[in-house]
Amino acid sequence: MTAQKGQVKVITGNGAAAYAAMLCRPDVVTSYPITPMSEVAEQLSAFHADGILDAEMVEVEGENSAMNVVAAASISGGRAFTASSSWGLSFMYDAVQQASGFRAPVVMAIANRETPGILAVSGGQQDIVSTRDTGWIQVIVEDCQEIFDTIIMAFRLAEDYDIQLPVMVNYDGFYLSYLAQAVEIADREDVDRFLAPLKQQPPRPTLVPGEPLGAGAHGIEIGFVELRYKHCTAMERATTKLDEIDKEFGKIFGRSYGGQIDEYRTGDAEILVIASGGAAGTARTVVDAKRNEGIKVGLIKLRLFRPFPRQRLIEALRGKKAIGVIDRSVCFGWNCGPTYMELKALSSEFGVVPMLSYIDGMANLDITVPHIERVIDETYAAACGKPYQEVTWIPLEE
């Protein structure tokens, strides 16, 4: 079964998120506007007003309520979608944790933005990091088409009987959120077919009025531990499940993204650059240029941030001579990038080699071609045995 060619529309990242969510036929949709994702809320409201989106729309009074509405609707048996960003994510933090603890398969689009503390109406990935340990599945995407496709895949992943966990689909706020690109809009029937296997599964436990069933019981001692353990093991299953879903999506729609990670020219590479989101696109062109100069460099685009794609990364990184990691956020208390820190934890399994952390692209600053050239040059020099600086804040050294 392959999909028919969808209509190509030039839409923004926010528009792509709204389109995909609408096509997945959610039962309950809510979102509280926040820069830079407000357009998602507006577009979904427009779909609803025009009768294209047949769902309950709840115009909540804050993000905390947005998350509680969708989590409760999900636990009642519905498909639920919301979107947010930065401050909004901070304001729903308790409900975000509750949603995953409840195993509510909600899908949330996040237009990434810097987090509060220093007011920043600008992009960055600190909001992903601040919700890293909430028990959600977190996927980071690179362009508008990938936003569209990943939201559809996210419902398959979230509602899979073996997973039953909420999924965040992250895209660069201000960059992708407002960037208009050509996006192939999948046909509604094809989306239905792609999501149809979810209906063949055994029903997940839901709230049933009049039945003596409770949601969110007090976990006491071993009961608590058991549920935490099950949550953790479901997270583990999500790694390979995403690979499977991505392959299946590719078969039907002709586009796939590598699942947990996307590898570019890594096979014979001696050094690797690791990036995520839109920066990966820039990095790909720089990798090509550096290859022409004779440097055997490859790129790993990190798609899955939680659960961390340990196995795939170990396989991809094994035998490489040096690794440069670009983060658009910081790891407080370690003074390095979060992806870098996570990879450090894996290094004993793929080989202790020079690893360089680059902090760049914060607060809407561009991760430019020269920046990535610098990353590759310094990583290559480190691979050749030259001394290197472990952590570099690129904008401060320009």
Add this chain to the structure above:
Amino acid sequence: MAQKEKKKSRIFDYFSEKEEQYAGGLAWCAGCTLELAARFVPKVLGKDIVLVGCPGCSAPVFYGQNTGSWHRLSYFSCLMTGVASSATGISRYFRRIGKDVTIVCFTGDGCAADVGFQPLSGAAERNEHIIYICYDNEGYMNTGYQRSSTTPLGASTSTTPAGITSKGKPTPAKNLPLIMALHGAAYVATATLSHLEDFAKKLLLAKEKKNEGFAYIHVFSPCNMGWRIESNLSIQVCRMAVRTNYFPLWEAENGKFRLTQETANPRPIQEFTKLMRKFAHLKEADIDKLQHMVNERYAFIKALCAIGD
């Protein structure tokens, strides 16, 4: 001489005819009025409701532990910040699939008036089809009798203790039921446990009105432990709260206010305050202030009831 048989209250029917939803032997604190409210609500509304609640005095019973439970009701437990919003999600989903379900939020004043007020206000403004019952025990009683925004003027609590320089809480209570009524909700009422027939009527009306929009019932629920009331006096405290006009019983249906219980000769507030020790430190002048506040609030409700007459 044949004794004329006294007409039994309908309340007895509720308690004798309806299936019990709680495990035998279950008890809250001795004399707890919240317990009576929690037992009474499903008797009147029926067992097919979905209760939505949060941490608080009702939580230890409603939540259940692991796979065990002390009641047979369908229950959704969430955080204090998410009660009205979770109820919204549940209500919207069942509306979406065309199922008529009575969603009943059941929380204390700590949630309703304070940390969960924003979603409550939002749900009321959106006129969500849910019933919200707040059992107001005038403080955070489950965590050790700390003040809330519905703690009355002068009350001594563990965070506004009476002391050499303190006369208890320095500000009057937030008038939550009135605030809810001014949201323009479909139905708002006050109730208490000494007036169960009145409470039952309001619950039934709320169930009817929730098909039109948001219904809110504010239940005055004294806390024997926190207010330091003898365990046999809790219902007396409820009754005296009504008779002193400290807690007038009223309802507002689509914005039309009506007193459901008029007190011909209101008692002085001392008859209420003397039943508990949380006001024991107050001097005559402080009591006068409290009396003044009671008079003003009652006059305000009376004035609202007169609108449109």
